[in-house]
Amino acid sequence: MQNKNKFHVNLSSLLRGNIGDIKKVTINDVELSTHNQTFNNIIANINFIRIDKSIIARGEITAKTKIICSRCTDETVQIISSNYEEEYIPHKYDIMGFDNLIDNYDYNDDIDIQRLDKRNFVDLTSLFENSLYSEISIAPKCKEHCKGICINCMKNLNYEKCLCKTP
Numbered sequence: 001m002q003n004k005n006k007f008h009v010n011l012s013s014l015l016r017g018n019i020g021d022i023k024k025v026t027i028n029d030v031e032l033s034t035h036n037q038t039f040n041n042i043i044a045n046i047n048f049i050r051i052d053k054s055i056i057a058r059g060e061i062t063a064k065t066k067i068i069c070s071r072c073t074d075e076t077v078q079i080i081s082s083n084y085e086e087e088y089i090p091h092k093y094d095i096m097g098f099d100n101l102i103d104n105y106d107y108n109d110d111i112d113i114q115r116l117d118k119r120n121f122v123d124l125t126s127l128f129e130n131s132l133y134s135e136i137s138i139a140p141k142c143k144e145h146c147k148g149i150c151i152n153c154m155k156n157l158n159y160e161k162c163l164c165k166t167p
């Protein structure tokens, strides 16, 4: 079950407000699927901070996800957490009291700046997907000292010993 609308946040009152205003949002116990990976029990705390001509979103997210151990191939649930920061500009600048023609505002190419939709809602789905997915190790382990599988007899050495002489 996806709850995409839970990832949509209305930022229009923050855009109409003052520099330094903060909107705190907590997203609790939702699920998200991406790149063949499902994240459950997502908990995200976000501070949206109004700066001069944009809004900075800064926060943390944790979730549970199933991984296949790269050593013993057991499936286990891992807790993943990530921090993120993203910048959003309004759909039109007049909501912030600026001329809409200031569009050539100094973009910093290093930061990914997103434009809000017509109603000045932010959709956090891809931000969350990317920050969670980037935290999954390319060679995940079920536990720190997983003993793996014996390449001779294929026994899972976390559960049983074998008599093979591993080189």
Ligand SMILES: [Zn+2]
Pocket (backbone or CB within 6 Å): 069, 070, 071, 072, 073, 074, 141, 142, 143, 146, 147, 148
């Ligand atoms: Zn393992």
Ligand SMILES: [Zn+2]
Pocket (backbone or CB within 6 Å): 150, 151, 152, 153, 154, 155, 162, 163, 164
């Ligand atoms: Zn063995």
